[in-house]
Amino acid sequence: MATEKAAPTLIGSVQRALRLLEAVGEHREGATAKQLARKAGLPLGTTYHLLRTLTHEGYLERVDGIYVHGKAVGSLGRHREVRQGREAVSRALNRLREELGAATYFATYRDGEVEVVDVSQAPGTEAVEEWADFGATGNAHAIGQCLLGQLDREGRLDYFSRHRPQSLTRRTVTDSGVLMRRLEARPLGRPVLEQQEYMPGVVCAAVPIMVGAAVCTIALSLPVAQSHRLPAAADRLGARVGSVMERLSFTI
Known part of the structure; x- marks a missing residue:
């Protein structure tokens, strides 16, 4: 019954x-x-x-x-847009991870801080362990260097005044003057490559993107044993990120 x-x-x-x-x-x-x-x-x-x-x-x-x-009714719609946008970013990161064979990351510079919004990883393409706060160590990793590279001089100085460059590995650059010149010298739109500055045994790349007026980046990481793949993977990321992200409309 x-x-x-x-x-x-x-x-x-x-x-x-x-x-x-x-x-x-x-x-x-x-x-x-x-x-x-x-x-x-x-x-x-x-x-x-x-x-x-x-x-x-x-x-x-x-x-x-x-x-x-009232305003609260509008915020309901914005919350939905944010959720849908995050889901779209997650799907895009998953596609890039599968194509590149590397963990992928989406990050933004918001309210004067480096913020990793989403990460895509899987067995064999594990993400970098955040053993030192990503937000406070922008000098040491590709994500932070890429985001800071999109700021003007005042924006970079403001960040370093609040987050003094930290030495995380023997390769980390901590001299503020050297960092400023390094960031200013990078060609706009080109991938940022970072090799074991944040963590021994890991290499990373990040490409700059704009989401509306927001300063953002898509990044990837590889174990150092695959460092020979980094330049080609970074170029492919730069070539693919536009077609993967251009149709997305979301709020950060």
Whole structure:
């Protein structure tokens, strides 16, 4: 005998609040509480109670007795866009990892900080272990060097004033003057290659990209035993990243 599927538990107050939000959306210029009550089919007292709550939480705004959507409604859409954008980036990184046979990374420079947003790895293409904070060691790895290379001089000096260059391996460059000249001398758009400056046994490459006005980079890493592959893999990453990312529209 088939078991009857239980009906879902519905929360009436949530349903009524959503009906009010929908009713507000149908009035471009906003609507009064009485108009919204009629549109949503709710008692006026219940409508006033829900309108006060939705206004307090920022989902509605009341201007001269007229209710319109508040900023919190817009943020719901932005959160969805961010989630969808992150998922698109993840898929792109997975494709690049499979094509290049290397762990891949997406990072951005946001609010004066280096931020690794997503990483794609798999057995045989493991990502670099973050044994020293990526955000504070931009001088030592390809991701940080690529992002800093896209800034102006003031932006670089600002970063190094807050994150003094750290010595992580015997290859790490820590002299601020040398670092500044090195960053300024790099040709725009070319991959950044880094060999064991962040961690012994690992080589990396990063290519600069722009996502809207955001400063970003796509990077890859390889074990030092495969360092002979790095220049060709970096060039291929630079050639492929445009076609993989150009159709993506997302918010960082």
